[in-house]
Amino acid sequence: MTASSLTGLTLKGALDGLAAKRFSAEELAAAHLEAIAKANPHLNAYVLETPDQALAMARASDARRAAGDAGPLDGIALGIKDLFCTEGVRSTAASKILGEFVPPYESTVTANLWRDGAVMLGKLNMDEFAMGSSNETSAFGPVTNPWRAEGSNRPLTPGGSSGGSAAAVAADLCLAATATDTGGSIRQPAAFTGTVGVKPTYGRCSRFGVVAFASSLDQAGPIAKTVEDAAILLRSMAGHDPKDSTSLDVETPDFASFVGRSVKGLRVGVPDEYRLDAMPAEIAALWDRGVDWLKGAGCEIKRVSLPHTKYALPTYYIVAPAEASSNLARYDGMRFGLREDGANLTEVYENTRAAGFGEEVKRRILIGAYVLSAGYYDAYYLKALRVRRRIADDFDAAFLEVDALLTPTAPSAAFALGDRVSDPVAMYLNDVFTVTTNLAGLPGVSVPAGLDSSGLPLGLQLIGRALDEGTLFSLAGALEQAAAFRAKPAPWW
């Protein structure tokens, strides 16, 4: 097979090809490394390429397969978001403050992937500490979306914070990628790049070794080319881990077995409050098409109400910065990462953190410290936690009537790099449809569902009950089949 036909495979197609010995894991890794070397100067999706390690892991995989000892992901070439600590491989969270940090341990999620035979191609770009929706807060500079509007050369954002993961999958620079989602950071970039993104139930994937942003919201998940690929990858990523006290001690189902199952008779809710006044007509039309597709597949569609939806983003912008200001207190320049000099200890702290953190991270640390400070804690932080409960209660009530919810993933298609950096609130609004599930801890999936009039991909989101990813994978599979989304970005890189 040619190199481009290898990188064009789905994860499932590659597993089948490896099993049938049509190509080796080494050939598969080499084809991807070649594609990365050519594309990365233009796309900036990888912040670190690990070709030697990739080829060594691939050769070891070929040896295991030859010995009849292949794991469920054996030989699969993956990109890893730089938020995951990888032992002996620089991990930066795209922040200057971590500098050349080389973790002496492996995150549980990536350890699970290597256990199952996967191969690491490199570390993927992202917004600094996963704080951003456009990849523009990365210390390594933004990722460029492989998609361009028809007739335009203007560089677009791949979304964020998992922009490197989404762009790499869309441009065939890996078979699939790990990502994380605190307010929409898997699903929004998936929608912007025509890929599938899954944020599982809070607690499905261990947070051990994932650089912390907002611990009560952070959750790892896959970005992949198809719903089935995402299901296969999530099964390997997930599982109970004693090193994360919020990791759930529950069985990990064979998620892929749910893809392709009939969705006949499932009740799908369409929340009234997600129909924003300012919603572009194309997004509203796509949402209506999604409803028709699921109806056609035998689902019963119901209108539901989630009355506190509009308060989800402001709640998030209290809860997430509060947790971040606490989590990021560890970056003090003493034990690892950057250290800047100062006249006394306090100045060393202040100078280190001023030099190491980018503007958006500083903004969020200040908001967090403000809402947690004496006199404001009750008015802001406790208030937000109470509204968070209201938002979760809305979902509980809706799920008495329906099995899942269908919404758009993002309020727009990919926008141009530079367009929204000067207006934080406008940037935050990207996550208006995705942030609710993080606050409630629920699983959500973004499925590519169509192109807008300028030829850019748009996604639809499915939200499910806690731990009911199975139903979501069945519905996502039905949407994927009905939408028959096959478009790929035309390579310009």
Added chain:
Amino acid sequence: MSIDAATVKRVAKLARLAVPEVRLEPMAQELSTIMAWIEQLNEVDTDGVEPMTSCVAARLPMREDVVADGGQPDKVLANAPRRVDNFFVVPKVVE
């Protein structure tokens, strides 16, 4: 609520972030815009609502209070900005 430059200075001190004088006023305006947008939370009636600190209902797991890991000073110190033997070297704390 509007945030002024003095508040930014105070909060930045709490967060151990050096913010240059010229940035205090612009930062105050940015944060005020964000906090003004957040004010809409006051519209929500939350009387009697228990604050939600976690979306996991499970109880915190317990384990035996024993040493489970350790004895790896080189790994612990591998990323130290400065070290001597098995110690982190930090700025002088006590005069």
